[in-house]
Amino acid sequence: MLSVTGLTKVFPGTLALDGVDFRAAAGEVHALIGENGAGKSTLIKVLTGVYAPDAGVLEYQGEEVTFGSPLQAQHAGISTIYQEVNLVPLMSVARNLFLGREPRRAFGLIDFRRMNKEAARALRSLGVSVDVRRPLKDLGVGAQQMVALTRAVSVDARVVIMDEPTSSLEPREVRTLFGVIRMLRDRGIAVIYVSHRLEELYEVCDTVTVLRDGKVVHSGPIAALDRLRLVSLMLGREMGEVRSEGLTKFTGGHGKSAEPVLEARRLTVRHQLHDVSLTVRPGEVVGLGGLLGSGRSETAKAISGALPPDAGQVLVAGAPVRTGSTPAAIRAGISLLPEDRKAEGIVPGLSVRENIALAALPGLSRFGLVDEGKIDRIVDTFMRRLSIKASGPHQKVGELSGGNQQKVLLARWLAMNPKVLLLDEPTRGIDVGAKAEVQALIDELADDGLAVLLISSDPEELVEGSDRVVVLKDGAIVRELTGDDVTEDHLMTAIAASPAATAHAPGSGDD
Incomplete structure (x- = not known):
């Protein structure tokens, strides 16, 4: 559905992505993981048109593409849910759901009754019950995240990218989210899932790609990796690895006194x-x-x-x-x-x-x-x-x-x-x-x-x-x-x- 080959992105003094190959298949939940600075955010921004790659090929549904902006990527069917809710706090919940694609009546006027009705229906399908006429800012962070999720899946997306989507959710909302992800997978949508929570990855993801220092160090079925191996890949350290360099371990401490400061x-x-x-x-x-x-x-x-x-x-x-x-x-x-x-x-x-x-x-x-x-x-x-x-x-x-x-x-x-x-x-x-x-x-x-x-x-x-x-x-x-x-x-x-x-x-x- 969406792939990059040999992707390279350079910022002044930093090689953010170094020859990255990545493929998200239809009907698959693909985990994208790595520590801070590994290149996850940069890769997502290239996929969604925020950054233009310096080298490499981006293909969408089998055709080579170049997205000049996030709006172009969204119109093509690539929808992103960010960790920080990126909606309009002072607008109503319904306006946020239909922003840029509001249902219209004669003379181009917004059909608010229809918009509110469809917004309420879309939210209920994800287990969210709120007054869609209220300003978004009146909702809790978790509820706002669910609104962002509802917007993302209601725009006829073929690829949905989720960047730390559970960071602000309650356990009940997380279960709802996982149900939505499985529904998207069953519909043949490609889901790219970014998270640091290992339990979530093993529960909901099919495939995993591990980035470290801007390079892909592993890509394959997540079931083939145990947790310890996954952590080792992320951190770049092997179990039992002999370390021949670095500081000498302090065996006697630093002359600590008994009372904590x-x-x-x-x-x-x-x-x-x-x-x-x-x-x-x-x-x-x-x-x-x-x-x-x-x-x-x-x-x-x-x-x-x-x-x-x-x-x-x-x-x-x-x-x-x-x-x-x-x-x-x-x-x-x-x-x-x-x-x-x-x-x-x-x-x-x-x-x-x-x-x-x-x-x-x-x-x-x-x-x-x-x-x-x-x-x-x-x-x-x-x-x-x-x-x-x-x-x-x-x-x-x-x-x-x-x-x-x-x-x-x-x-x-x-x-x-x-x-x-x-x-x-x-x-x-x-x-x-x-x-x-x-x-x-x-x-x-x-x-x-x-x-x-x-x-x-x-x-x-x-x-x-x-x-x-x-x-x-x-x-x-x-x-x-x-x-x-x-x-x-x-x-x-x-x-x-x-x-x-x-x-x-x-x-x-x-x-």
């Missing part, structure tokens, strides 16, 4: 986190493991105040910290290095000096006047300590390499003298040399007594750099690895196991 107690965020509890002691590096979407970044953001929890508590040195407040977390000594440094970290138009001093400015000013001398001393100290390579402190940070931008972010938060440092993918997107420097710096900080929470998609980095590893799956802790259990084999086994199997596994949170 950070405690997270039963943090819960609707649809994202479920009773997550963990501790980090001074001088300890605790790793957070799990696949994309397991709740790693959400845990860090809930601790740092960037994601308000619905329930739970955060304590630093035994004192409660007001949750949902980033300033309160910073005052308590919590600093977060975010996963997406470009969107959530650096300010590319400002200088290295200004980026480093940004968080510390309130403490470097008096009566509204900034002490420029103090800023110069702090910037000079951290540029030397972190070996930040720049023409000088006044060079724009957007002109630096990815590794040096990451060091600038680290310098910003170290200038705050934190007690707890939360690092979300600190080595992603930087070269091997810079990666080794950042890893060595993390170890040095822990040796100096800083409490570090380390998130990484690289199993080797997580295992080699952590004293303990807490494994998350679907927003819940499924296992904690300590001592000799901190190995890649145990990590991947915990990630791949079903929730029932991990609930009482040795070293799990219950134990």
Whole structure:
């Protein structure tokens, strides 16, 4: 139904897709999986006309095609449901369902009565009962997602692409969704299903394609792969693989003291986190493991105040910290290095000096006047300590390499003298040399007594750099690895196991 051969897409400095072959057959549910940066989103955007390929052939129903826009792809019969609902909040549910194809009366006027009636019928067929005259914004996120699904399947699509469609759905809505997917498959429609939830993949998908670093590393029937093998393909690590390079494992820890400096107690965020509890002691590096979407970044953001929890508590040195407040977390000594440094970290138009001093400015000013001398001393100290390579402190940070931008972010938060440092993918997107420097710096900080929470998609980095590893799956802790259990084999086994199997596994949170 839809295929690409030799697909290549290049962005400045990044080879996003490298000779990708992918085929979605009629009457088949095809899983498309991979970690962050694997190329899934780029492939979907090429299939739907958002991006034009730099090389390769796109075929639809046996004919070579080029889609100049998502609208062209949709008119051809390719419909996409995105993780974030992309409808019009202020319009009614019915208007959203029929946007761009409203039933008309004489003189081109919209037939609202007919539109509302047909909208209600279409939603009921998927088990959704709402007043279609209400604005979409009045519905919950799950109901909005079901409206998006109804719109996608009601436009006579031949290919339906679903990007993390269950992320905002309740269990009842997920069952409804799976019923719709099977109905689409029985109608001969090709379904491309993107999800990080292994249970869903095995329940509803026929075929799987695994992307890693912009390349296809596996494609075939999903039933032929066990969960552990699937996780190994995604992460690029083999069970029992002998590692001849990388950092030496810390067998004795970093001189940890007994009392935790950070405690997270039963943090819960609707649809994202479920009773997550963990501790980090001074001088300890605790790793957070799990696949994309397991709740790693959400845990860090809930601790740092960037994601308000619905329930739970955060304590630093035994004192409660007001949750949902980033300033309160910073005052308590919590600093977060975010996963997406470009969107959530650096300010590319400002200088290295200004980026480093940004968080510390309130403490470097008096009566509204900034002490420029103090800023110069702090910037000079951290540029030397972190070996930040720049023409000088006044060079724009957007002109630096990815590794040096990451060091600038680290310098910003170290200038705050934190007690707890939360690092979300600190080595992603930087070269091997810079990666080794950042890893060595993390170890040095822990040796100096800083409490570090380390998130990484690289199993080797997580295992080699952590004293303990807490494994998350679907927003819940499924296992904690300590001592000799901190190995890649145990990590991947915990990630791949079903929730029932991990609930009482040795070293799990219950134990």
